[in-house]
Every structure is written in structure tokens, then in C-alpha cells.
Amino acid sequence: MKLFQLFAVVCVVSALNHTAFAAGQVFVTNEGTGDVSVIDSSTDTVVQTIPTGGKPRGLALCRNDVHLYVSNQNGSQLQAIHTQTFAIDKTLTLGESPEAVYCSPDGQWVAVANEGSNSVSFISTTLWKLVFSIPVRGKNPEHAVFSPNGKLMLVSAEEADQVDVIDVSKRKQIASIRVGNRPRGIAFSPDGKTAYVAVETDSLLVAIDMQKLAVKGSLTVGTRTNGLAMHPNGKWLFASNGGDANVAVIDTQTFAVHTKVPVGLRPWNMAVTADGAKLYVAAGRSHAVSVIDANTFIALGSVPVGKLPWGAAAN
Numbered sequence: 001m002k003l004f005q006l007f008a009v010v011c012v013v014s015a016l017n018h019t020a021f022a023a024g025q026v027f028v029t030n031e032g033t034g035d036v037s038v039i040d041s042s043t044d045t046v047v048q049t050i051p052t053g054g055k056p057r058g059l060a061l062c063r064n065d066v067h068l069y070v071s072n073q074n075g076s077q078l079q080a081i082h083t084q085t086f087a088i089d090k091t092l093t094l095g096e097s098p099e100a101v102y103c104s105p106d107g108q109w110v111a112v113a114n115e116g117s118n119s120v121s122f123i124s125t126t127l128w129k130l131v132f133s134i135p136v137r138g139k140n141p142e143h144a145v146f147s148p149n150g151k152l153m154l155v156s157a158e159e160a161d162q163v164d165v166i167d168v169s170k171r172k173q174i175a176s177i178r179v180g181n182r183p184r185g186i187a188f189s190p191d192g193k194t195a196y197v198a199v200e201t202d203s204l205l206v207a208i209d210m211q212k213l214a215v216k217g218s219l220t221v222g223t224r225t226n227g228l229a230m231h232p233n234g235k236w237l238f239a240s241n242g243g244d245a246n247v248a249v250i251d252t253q254t255f256a257v258h259t260k261v262p263v264g265l266r267p268w269n270m271a272v273t274a275d276g277a278k279l280y281v282a283a284g285r286s287h288a289v290s291v292i293d294a295n296t297f298i299a300l301g302s303v304p305v306g307k308l309p310w311g312a313a314a315n
Contacts, residue, residue: 025083026271026280026314027068028289029056032307036070037289038086039280041273041314044291044303050086052079058100059313062125063107068313071098071112078112078123083315090128094121100143100269100311104168105150113155115140120155120166136164136173143185147210148192154208156183156197163197165213175213179206185228185269187237189252198225198239205239205248207255221248221257229270229279231294238279238294240267247281247290249297259297263290271312282309 026039034055038048054074061068067080067089078092078101096116103110103125110123118141119133138157146153146168153166155173163183165175180199183206187196194216195208203225207217222241225248229238236258237250245265249258264283271280272294281290287307291300 024273024315026273026289026312027059027061027083028280028282028305028312029059029070029310030287030306030308031055031057031073031310032287034074035306036068036081037303037305037309039289039303039305041278041280044301046303046305048086049306050081050088052088057310058098058102058112059311060101060103060110061313061315062103062110063105065103065107065125067125069101069103069110071101073097076114076116078110078121080128092123092128092130094123094130095119095133099141102143102145104146105148109146109168111144111146111153113141113144115142115158118157120144120153122171132171134166134171134173136166137176138162138164138183145186145188145195147195148188148190152210154186154195154197156186158182158184163208177208177213177215179208179215180204180218184226185239187228187230189230190232190234194252196228196230196237196239198228200224200226200242203241203243205237205250217255219250219255219257221250222246222260227267227269227281229272231272232274232276236294238270238272238292240270240281242266242268245283247279247292261292261297261299263292263299264288264302268309269311271314273314278314280312280314282312284308284310 054072058071095114138160180202182201185198223243227240264286266284
């Protein structure tokens with residue numbers, strides 16, 4: 001019995017160590033150097049650089065999945081990178097010029113916006129297969145984001161003035177919502193009732209009522225608003241302003257700017273750690289990632305990465 005108990009303790013400790021090893025990682029795609037930087041969020045230092053052999057842009061971490069999914073514009077590929085070995089385990093050919101990557105809430109699907117083929121690809125994570133693609137009206141789609149319940153998807157396109165709405169189960173576009181010129185980043189409130197869209201050319205943040213599929217408000221938060229990230233508590237929304245080199249913190253309850261935090265040049269896409277402690281901002285022209293305390297909104301520093309960081313994902 002004592003030997004069995006000892007074995008059980010060893011197994012538990014091993015499992016805890018395994019979990020700890022995988023946690024606290026921030027991944028950043030660097031399109032200029034063609035690699036992915038791995039940042040330890042406890043020390044905010046780069047601990048690994050993963051060559052992708054191309055031009056990585058979008059990236060996502062799925063629920064209960066050991067892989068990081070990265071779009072690579074060279075070869076129109078989706079790459080699955082193991083988050084512990086940092087090896088590229090498998091690749092898949094997608095539509096032309098894949099951009100942002102998002103996971104469904106249940107982790108069964110990876111969705112990739114293809115700007116060249118004006119479509120969204122849906123990949124089964126279990127089958128590792130492109131199961132279907134949905135054409136969208138907006139030209140050069142960049143972000144294709146699932147609603148929190150996974151039933152709907154909003155798609156923004158660089159050469160459009162609307163976001164397109166996809167019914168995932170019907171596998172088709174069902175509506176478009178006009179928001180302004182050059183919509184980019186998209187974020188949902190945790191309850192899924194409201195979606196937010198960054199509109200870069202018009203320098204706007206637009207709020208959408210997801211039950212009515214209609215705009216319910218707009219707000220100027222800075223110049224060339226681009227990336228969006230929602231705090232896990234749903235109270236704070238972060239919006240990167242590419243023209244101002246800052247991140248606006250928006251109170252979602254009042255739909256007003258609470259504060260602005262200076263960051264590196266051309267801030268783009270962002271990620272909040274799962275515990276809601278830190279915000280990581282890809283600052284493209286600074287070739288670095290800016291780190292912000294996601295609760296006090298204090299700038300914590302900058303982490304040098306590869307050239308032209310595009311996006312971030314955190315666990």
C-alpha cells in the first residue's frame with residue numbers, strides 16, 4: 001500500500017509539473033524574421049525562437065490542445081506547433097494568403113481568414129483536415145472570430161466597410177453589418193451579447209448588438225484603431241491605436257475610455273493571459289512586445305522579439 005501511495009504521489013507531482021511547464025507561455029509571430037518567439041510570462045523574457053520557414057501571422061491556442069496553430073503565408077499553410085517540444089508537428093494547405101487564426105470555444109475547430117481567396121477555412125483539430133470553407137463578401141478578410149457560444153462568427157475585411165456574419169452550423173454567411181472603413185480586430189463580451197470591432201481608417205471602436213445584429217454605438221478611442229482584446233472579467237476592453245502608439249482601455253459598462261497606456265510603435269494584435277494578469281501587445285515597428293498590467297494598466301516593460309511582430313497568443 002505504501003508503495004502504491006508513493007507511486008500515486010509521484011504521478012500527481014509529475015502531472016502538476018507537466019501543467020506548469022505548459023502554462024505561462026506567450027507566443028508571438030514575427031513576419032519579418034519568419035519565426036515565433038516564446039515568452040515566459042513570469043519573467044517576460046524570450047525562452048525560445050521557432051523558425052517557421054515563411055511569413056507567420058495569425059496564431060491561436062485551442063482549448064485542451066497542446067498545439068499552437070499558426071498561419072504561414074508562404075505556401076498558404078496552417079502549422080501546428082507543439083507547445084512543449086516547439087516542433088512543427090504538422091502542416092495543412094489552406095486558401096490563398098491566410099491571416100488571423102481563431103479557435104472555436106469547444107476547441108474542435110480552427111478558423112482561418114484567407115484574404116486572397118475571400119474565404120474562411122474551417123479545420124477539424126481532431127481530424128487535422130480542412131472540412132469546409134465559407135466565402136464572404138468583404139474583400140481581403142483578416143479576422144474571423146467565433147461568438148462565445150460558437151454559433152456565429154464575425155469576419156472583418158481590410159477592403160470593406162462592414163463585418164460579415166456567418167452561421168457556423170448552416171455553413172454560410174447570413175448577414176453583413178456596416179461599421180465603417182477598414183474593419184480590423186474583433187472581440188466579444190464574455191456573455192456574447194455584444195461584439196466590438198476596431199475600424200482602422202475611420203479610427204473608431206464600434207459596438208454591435210449580437211441579438212439584433214446591428215450597431216448600437218461607436219466611440220473614438222485613438223488614431224488607426226486596430227487590434228482588440230477582451231479582459232476575462234468582461235469589464236475592460238483593450239484597443240491598440242497604431243497611429244498613437246498606445247493602447248486604450250475601455251470600460252465596457254460605460255462604453256468610455258478609462259485610460260491610455262503608451263506602448264511601442266505600430267501596436268497591432270494583442271493577447272491577455274488566461275489569469276487576466278498581463279496584456280501583451282505586438283509592437284511591429286519596435287520589433288518588440290509591450291507588456292501591460294491588465295488590472296492596474298501600468299506599462300511593465302518591453303520584450304525584444306523578431307522583426308515586425310504581428311500577433312500574440314497567451315495561456
